[in-house]
Amino acid sequence: MTSAAAGRVWRPVVTGLPGWLVYVRSMGLFIVVWEIAALQIGNPVILPAPHTVATSLLTLLTNGSIYHNALASLQRLVVAYAIAGMLGFPLGLLMGLSRVSFELIDPVVELLRPISSIAWIPIALALLGVGFALPVFILVYVSIFPLILNTIAGVRSTDRTLLRAARTMGVPRSRIVRHVVVPNALPAVLTGVRLSAGLGWMALIASELVGAPSGLGWAIQFYSGLFRSAEMVAMIVVVAVLGFATDLALRALQRWVTPWAT
Amino acid sequence: MGDAVGHLSLGRVLRILALPAALVAVWQAWGSTLATTSRVPLPSGVAAAAWEMITSGDLQLAIGVSLTRVLLGFGLGAGAGALLGLAMGYLRPVERNVDPVVQTFRMVAAIALVPLAIIWFGPHGQAAVFIVAYGSFFPVVVNAVTAVRSVDPTLIRAAKTMGLRTVEIVRQVVMPAGLPTLFVGLRLGMGNAWGAIIAAELTVGATAQITVSSGISSTATAASGGIGFLMFYLYDNRVDLSQIVVAMAAVGMAASTIDRILRFAQYDLIPWTRYAR
Numbered sequence: 001m002t003s004a005a006a007g008r009v010w011r012p013v014v015t016g017l018p019g020w021l022v023y024v025r026s027m028g029l030f031i032v033v034w035e036i037a038a039l040q041i042g043n044p045v046i047l048p049a050p051h052t053v054a055t056s057l058l059t060l061l062t063n064g065s066i067y068h069n070a071l072a073s074l075q076r077l078v079v080a081y082a083i084a085g086m087l088g089f090p091l092g093l094l095m096g097l098s099r100v101s102f103e104l105i106d107p108v109v110e111l112l113r114p115i116s117s118i119a120w121i122p123i124a125l126a127l128l129g130v131g132f133a134l135p136v137f138i139l140v141y142v143s144i145f146p147l148i149l150n151t152i153a154g155v156r157s158t159d160r161t162l163l164r165a166a167r168t169m170g171v172p173r174s175r176i177v178r179h180v181v182v183p184n185a186l187p188a189v190l191t192g193v194r195l196s197a198g199l200g201w202m203a204l205i206a207s208e209l210v211g212a213p214s215g216l217g218w219a220i221q222f223y224s225g226l227f228r229s230a231e232m233v234a235m236i237v238v239v240a241v242l243g244f245a246t247d248l249a250l251r252a253l254q255r256w257v258t259p260w261a262t
Numbered sequence: 263m264g265d266a267v268g269h270l271s272l273g274r275v276l277r278i279l280a281l282p283a284a285l286v287a288v289w290q291a292w293g294s295t296l297a298t299t300s301r302v303p304l305p306s307g308v309a310a311a312a313w314e315m316i317t318s319g320d321l322q323l324a325i326g327v328s329l330t331r332v333l334l335g336f337g338l339g340a341g342a343g344a345l346l347g348l349a350m351g352y353l354r355p356v357e358r359n360v361d362p363v364v365q366t367f368r369m370v371a372a373i374a375l376v377p378l379a380i381i382w383f384g385p386h387g388q389a390a391v392f393i394v395a396y397g398s399f400f401p402v403v404v405n406a407v408t409a410v411r412s413v414d415p416t417l418i419r420a421a422k423t424m425g426l427r428t429v430e431i432v433r434q435v436v437m438p439a440g441l442p443t444l445f446v447g448l449r450l451g452m453g454n455a456w457g458a459i460i461a462a463e464l465t466v467g468a469t470a471q472i473t474v475s476s477g478i479s480s481t482a483t484a485a486s487g488g489i490g491f492l493m494f495y496l497y498d499n500r501v502d503l504s505q506i507v508v509a510m511a512a513v514g515m516a517a518s519t520i521d522r523i524l525r526f527a528q529y530d531l532i533p534w535t536r537y538a539r
Binding site: 027100107108115118120127202205206209216220221223227232239 | 274277278279280281282285301302303358359360361362363366369370371372373374375376377378380381382456457460461464465468469490493494496497503506507509510511513514515517518521
């Protein structure tokens, strides 16, 4: 995010091994240390060795367990994002365009925003029960605030000269919004989406740990309940990989939708 | 964001209060049309519950327990993160070799580690402290690296020319110039920490309920497990959900208070941050 500001690299670039090799070397060393530690502890419940985790990962991949749970989680993610987008984007647009609506709605946003999504889990459990609705609700809640705030910021950053030019040329207000304000706000909106995806992924796992009958968070909790740590760690690895993949996909989306901003 | 506009006129205060007040009124009106067996909490019930929880001291106890854990975990995580980030930002070989591991583990959501932490540390406070430390570590590391990077290289060269040792350069040049960016990381880390503590305590509550099958009999004992634990207990043992809403409001207030304190601390400790953003 601040990498552009920090662009002044003042050290000479180290030539040598290519990046991926350094990555493999560092992670390889880490895994060796982990393997030795697991051997020393000698209790697969407390610390499963990397090779047993790898075996479990393979088993879970082939028996479809990862596929089913990841699909359940991703489905919730997509549904929640659709809802959050349909609510948050128009709301942000409205609040960015009209001063009065901003002054009316902003207090509610600022009142709710500090309450972390995770704090909603118990009441959602009581009112919605364990199931599809709970993780989706938590996800919508967590992703809507970055979306609203970034949309407002994007709308407000619209160049006044462009607005005046459009108005002078007699473009109606609705078309100004569509052709000037929205394209201008889009990069900020997508940044909001990426921000909320990171938070959303965490909230999803948290809500599935206690309040879902399936999904990756549920799988982690399930295997920990059985004291099968190797499977649990394998699921944690899947969560990390999918989180990373989601971010990559959103970056690609950003480049595709708003090529002028990247 | 909200404090950008200056003075508070009566009209502005009215506009600020209008929608929240309207929503509360609608909530109360809608709720009173529901059947008496409904578990939906109402504003009137929430107010009563708040009074009860504050006078009995349960709310303060729970928040206090959680805050202590957050401070401990944040101290450990942010401290380690700042040190490692400084080293990574300043020493190229360290960054090159450690960064892959840091970037990999950054992808692992702290909350996903809660069950593992419970196995390691037992269903007590330490598991929550570990999760908080883990959650606050990464934003601090990343921002500490950026902080060092953002230091004007001319300043460092000048310091080197004048014969300062590396330790001195870090203390006299890098730290003051990088502190504002580091502080951004600290604030992000603290935000993570407060979210993580609730998740950790909730999951501990959910796990404890399975293993101990509610050996906890009173709100006061539940409160000593922290605010997240208390919330799970309230969900699990009470018909009336008003107390959960009170706990949620307390969570939100604590979060914004913490952030406000950090923001003031930033202005107070590093006044030049206002220019360096």
